[in-house]
Structure formats: C-alpha cells, structure tokens
Amino acid sequence: MVWTRTRRALALITATLTVASTAALVLAAPAAPATAAIGGLTWQDEFNEPAGTPVNQSRWRFDIGGGGWGNNERQYYTSSTSNAVHDGQGNLVITARRDNPANYQCHYGRCEYTSARLLTAATFTQAYGRFEARIKIPRGQGIWPAFWMLGNDMGSVGWPAAGEIDIMENIGREPNTLYGTVHGPGYSGGEGITGSRTIGAPLADAFHTYRVDWQPNSIIWYLDGVEYHRIDPSRLGGDRWVFDHPFFMILNVAVGGNWPGYPDGSTQFPQQMLVDYVRVSGYVPDGGNPPPSGTTRLRGAHSGRCIDIPSANPVDGAKLQIWDCNTTAAQAWTFAADGTVRAMGKCMDPAWAGTANGTEVNLVSCNGNPAQRFTLNAAGDLVNLSSNRCVDVRDVNPNNGGKLHLWDCIGASNQKWSRF
Known part of the structure; x- marks a missing residue:
C-alpha cells in the first residue's frame, strides 16, 4: 500500500491462433491457464x-x-x-x-x-x-x-x-x-x-x-x-x-x-x-503430487516415449526430443528445489527465455533465470512458469526424434507427461 500508483502499464498480449501444431491437428481453443494447486x-x-x-x-x-x-x-x-x-x-x-x-x-x-x-x-x-x-x-x-x-x-x-x-x-x-x-x-x-x-x-x-x-x-x-x-x-x-x-x-x-x-x-x-x-x-507443490526423489523419466501420454537429450550430449542448446524410454543419463531428470528440471548437469530451458507459442525447449546451463522453472501438475501438464505454457511435442509427432516446444495448455495428449 504505497503512494501515487501512476502505474507501469502491462500489455495483455493476445495470441493469434494459427494452424496448430498441437492437439490432433484440430484447431482448439486454449484451456484455462494453469492455476495454483x-x-x-x-x-x-x-x-x-x-x-x-x-x-x-x-x-x-x-x-x-x-x-x-x-x-x-x-x-x-x-x-x-x-x-x-x-x-x-x-x-x-x-x-x-x-x-x-x-x-x-x-x-x-x-x-x-x-x-x-x-x-x-x-x-x-x-x-x-x-x-x-x-x-x-x-x-x-x-x-x-x-x-x-x-x-x-x-x-x-x-x-x-x-x-x-x-x-x-x-x-x-x-x-x-x-x-x-x-x-x-x-x-x-x-x-x-x-x-x-x-x-x-x-x-x-x-x-x-x-x-x-x-x-x-x-x-x-x-x-x-x-x-x-x-x-x-x-x-x-x-x-x-x-x-x-x-x-x-x-x-x-x-x-x-x-x-x-x-x-x-x-x-x-x-x-x-x-x-x-x-x-x-x-x-500444494507440484499439483498435489509428492516431489520426486532422485531422478525420474518423463514419459509422454501420446507417444509412450520419454523426454531425451539427443545422443546423450549435454551441449548448450541441445534440442530436447522424445525417444524410446531407457535408463541412460539422457533421460534421468531431477526436479530441483529451485523449480528447475535437470539432467546431465544442465537445465530444461525455453530458448532465449522465450514465452511465445512455438518456443523451442532446449538444454542449457543452469543460470538462475526464472524462465528455467517448470512444474508438473496433477493433470500431467509440464508447465513453464514464466510463460504459463505447456511442454508440447511439435506437430503431434509420436516418433523418435519428435522435438519439444512451448504451446498453450489445451489438454492434448502430446502435452501430457508422467514420471516413472
């Protein structure tokens, strides 16, 4: 409760829907934004x-x-x-x-x-x-x-x-x-x-x-x-x-x-x-689910494949993908206390701290940027907190090598993830 309030304007940016690369090739209205548990x-x-x-x-x-x-x-x-x-x-x-x-x-x-x-x-x-x-x-x-x-x-x-x-x-x-x-x-x-x-x-x-x-x-x-x-x-x-x-x-x-x-x-x-x-x-942290202990794999509901670091090479900018689930370090993810999701010593990251639909989800050195914070909620949405958008498989691709990006959370199966 402080004085003046000649307020900093916040622009509400309305996204223009195009032919969606998510949600079963059908244009769908975005679901309600992710909310606190x-x-x-x-x-x-x-x-x-x-x-x-x-x-x-x-x-x-x-x-x-x-x-x-x-x-x-x-x-x-x-x-x-x-x-x-x-x-x-x-x-x-x-x-x-x-x-x-x-x-x-x-x-x-x-x-x-x-x-x-x-x-x-x-x-x-x-x-x-x-x-x-x-x-x-x-x-x-x-x-x-x-x-x-x-x-x-x-x-x-x-x-x-x-x-x-x-x-x-x-x-x-x-x-x-x-x-x-x-x-x-x-x-x-x-x-x-x-x-x-x-x-x-x-x-x-x-x-x-x-x-x-x-x-x-x-x-x-x-x-x-x-x-x-x-x-x-x-x-x-x-x-x-x-x-x-x-x-x-x-x-x-x-x-x-x-x-x-x-x-x-x-x-x-x-x-x-x-x-x-x-x-x-x-x-209730993490949508009511208990926080994972140690490492976990993240399996997609649509493909049955797991989030993976290509060729197990943790280079900065590596474009995260889905791949047959395995027990390699390239799929061993940790939900850290600071809200980051980590594997092979680096963090899941929206490219250039982007928040728009279509922003690539990459692997980058952990840098303390709030853009690197994610949560897996009770509905199975892996939500980037800065953008309030979901980790989504581009073009609803169920195959090995399908790339990840951010997209409006619409409840599609290619946005659903589970730990195991």
Missing part, C-alpha cells in the same frame, strides 16, 4: 464474536501512530475499539473517524482522523497459497481501504526489497475500481506492477471477495472469483522477483495520502470497512 485452510478469522469484542490478538496485532506511513496519510492508527471491533453480526468493523484528540500527534501536526491498521506479522506468516477476504469497503474522497501483505523480512531488508502484494485497494474518487499490485526492488511506488477491474456499481455498495492465488513464480488476482490480473517473473523487466518467502497480512483504512488525495467537503465520517472473514489456504 490449493490445499486446505491454514489460518482463518470468521469474526463471529459478540458485539463490542476487541480484535483477537492471538490472530492480529496493531500498528500504532500518525507518522504518515510513507504516503503523507492523515490518520492516527489506534488499538481502540472505537476504531476496530466486532459488530456481533459476523464482521470485524474498522472505522475511520474525524477525530482531534490532543494526545494524538501526526506528522503534519495535531491529528484530524483516527483509524486502525491490523497485521499478522507477530502471529502468522505464510509463503504461497490462497489469501482471501470478504469485505464491504468504505467510500468517499480521500478514503483508502486495503487488504495487503508484506514480506516477513521487512525488519532486515526493508521496503521494497521485502516485497509487497496488494490484494485489494480502492481510492474513494474511483468508487467502482479495484486495484491489485506488487512492489519490489525496481518496481515500487508509482512503478508498482498493477492490474485493475472496474465494475458497474461502487464496490462500497456490497460485500465482495478479494483474493490472490500465489505459487512459485506466479500471483493471480480475483474479484468475486473472477481473475483480473496475473504476474510472473517475466513481467518484471529483469528486476528481481521477491515473492518466494513468507508474508504477513494487513487490513487497514487510511485517510488521505499522495495517491487518493485528501477528504473534502463531500467526505462523510465515520467511514467503516466491514470484514466478514479472512481465510488462508495452503499451497
């Missing part, structure tokens, strides 16, 4: 306490103060039940009030407003999974509600190196628009990577569900279950991906700031954000 609940707060009950401090703690919070905000955050309390109807209520208590000093002088900012830094952190809340946001010029996350290493590396994931932000002057953003080194503040969705009515008119599904090398945003934004390391323009460690959650209502502007004569107080629930689910 989500497990059971790991944390939740349903806010079902009696009216007047304070925040449960085994789940949430408070940030306190009026220092502007890096954005020239106008509120003083308190831990008072006048600013955060259960309403007895299944909601947490965060209230922003016009207030001028003598003992609350803000960065600009005596504070004009109070509000609350709750966080789980001391009680719960998690890497990856589904983070979701059902919220009815407040409204009005200068009102800035948010549900967001920060990296748990904030205290040692600071912001933005720790990373920030904004699940829900709205500014009062744009009542119908939701923003989802990430910030990290080289893409922070006004350069944050942002997506948005605008609906036909103010978000403050009703409860909505705000969610991210987060896995290694992918974060996807949803409003009421509908995806509206996604990022992966390839979208960062070479900047560092800092979303592979635990984060903590924050709920707050800010008043004023560089991005939303400041309350004016049209802004009514108090303003309340009602939170019906916050729920976190775990991430």
Whole structure:
C-alpha cells in the first residue's frame, strides 16, 4: 500500500491462433491457464464474536501512530475499539473517524482522523497459497481501504526489497475500481506492477471477495472469483522477483495520502470497512503430487516415449526430443528445489527465455533465470512458469526424434507427461 500508483502499464498480449501444431491437428481453443494447486485452510478469522469484542490478538496485532506511513496519510492508527471491533453480526468493523484528540500527534501536526491498521506479522506468516477476504469497503474522497501483505523480512531488508502484494485497494474518487499490485526492488511506488477491474456499481455498495492465488513464480488476482490480473517473473523487466518467502497480512483504512488525495467537503465520517472473514489456504507443490526423489523419466501420454537429450550430449542448446524410454543419463531428470528440471548437469530451458507459442525447449546451463522453472501438475501438464505454457511435442509427432516446444495448455495428449 504505497503512494501515487501512476502505474507501469502491462500489455495483455493476445495470441493469434494459427494452424496448430498441437492437439490432433484440430484447431482448439486454449484451456484455462494453469492455476495454483490449493490445499486446505491454514489460518482463518470468521469474526463471529459478540458485539463490542476487541480484535483477537492471538490472530492480529496493531500498528500504532500518525507518522504518515510513507504516503503523507492523515490518520492516527489506534488499538481502540472505537476504531476496530466486532459488530456481533459476523464482521470485524474498522472505522475511520474525524477525530482531534490532543494526545494524538501526526506528522503534519495535531491529528484530524483516527483509524486502525491490523497485521499478522507477530502471529502468522505464510509463503504461497490462497489469501482471501470478504469485505464491504468504505467510500468517499480521500478514503483508502486495503487488504495487503508484506514480506516477513521487512525488519532486515526493508521496503521494497521485502516485497509487497496488494490484494485489494480502492481510492474513494474511483468508487467502482479495484486495484491489485506488487512492489519490489525496481518496481515500487508509482512503478508498482498493477492490474485493475472496474465494475458497474461502487464496490462500497456490497460485500465482495478479494483474493490472490500465489505459487512459485506466479500471483493471480480475483474479484468475486473472477481473475483480473496475473504476474510472473517475466513481467518484471529483469528486476528481481521477491515473492518466494513468507508474508504477513494487513487490513487497514487510511485517510488521505499522495495517491487518493485528501477528504473534502463531500467526505462523510465515520467511514467503516466491514470484514466478514479472512481465510488462508495452503499451497500444494507440484499439483498435489509428492516431489520426486532422485531422478525420474518423463514419459509422454501420446507417444509412450520419454523426454531425451539427443545422443546423450549435454551441449548448450541441445534440442530436447522424445525417444524410446531407457535408463541412460539422457533421460534421468531431477526436479530441483529451485523449480528447475535437470539432467546431465544442465537445465530444461525455453530458448532465449522465450514465452511465445512455438518456443523451442532446449538444454542449457543452469543460470538462475526464472524462465528455467517448470512444474508438473496433477493433470500431467509440464508447465513453464514464466510463460504459463505447456511442454508440447511439435506437430503431434509420436516418433523418435519428435522435438519439444512451448504451446498453450489445451489438454492434448502430446502435452501430457508422467514420471516413472
């Protein structure tokens, strides 16, 4: 939750379908993109306490103060039940009030407003999974509600190196628009990577569900279950991906700031954000399959042949192929902890870090490029995480020597792989 948000534009590139070299020689519409494998609940707060009950401090703690919070905000955050309390109807209520208590000093002088900012830094952190809340946001010029996350290493590396994931932000002057953003080194503040969705009515008119599904090398945003934004390391323009460690959650209502502007004569107080629930689910690595131990062969469902290094020669740029399954090192693949798939000391790699349909899948020295990360999901798709495309046998070729490339995941048998 940082200021300005004059956002770095992300172009949504629409692929033009041509005569497909995949999927049984029939032109098929791409299936839904690969999504995170989500497990059971790991944390939740349903806010079902009696009216007047304070925040449960085994789940949430408070940030306190009026220092502007890096954005020239106008509120003083308190831990008072006048600013955060259960309403007895299944909601947490965060209230922003016009207030001028003598003992609350803000960065600009005596504070004009109070509000609350709750966080789980001391009680719960998690890497990856589904983070979701059902919220009815407040409204009005200068009102800035948010549900967001920060990296748990904030205290040692600071912001933005720790990373920030904004699940829900709205500014009062744009009542119908939701923003989802990430910030990290080289893409922070006004350069944050942002997506948005605008609906036909103010978000403050009703409860909505705000969610991210987060896995290694992918974060996807949803409003009421509908995806509206996604990022992966390839979208960062070479900047560092800092979303592979635990984060903590924050709920707050800010008043004023560089991005939303400041309350004016049209802004009514108090303003309340009602939170019906916050729920976190775990991430199941590798589509729910146990990670392989040691080496494994990767056999194609269409051909019955295995992914192979030609002539067992691990030269950089070797074009991976299918071949009769055997026990040579050329077919002994290892799924490494960093997301790479390795054989003969080198990594499976999309040529030149390409993400487009038709990008060759080669063998290259392991170099730490996020483009070399793959996952084999429960459906048998070997997905390149940077492109969100599947490893596919070119021209649906079932014969020895059939070459591999990336293609939209369409569920075809020449994109299906199993370990053995």
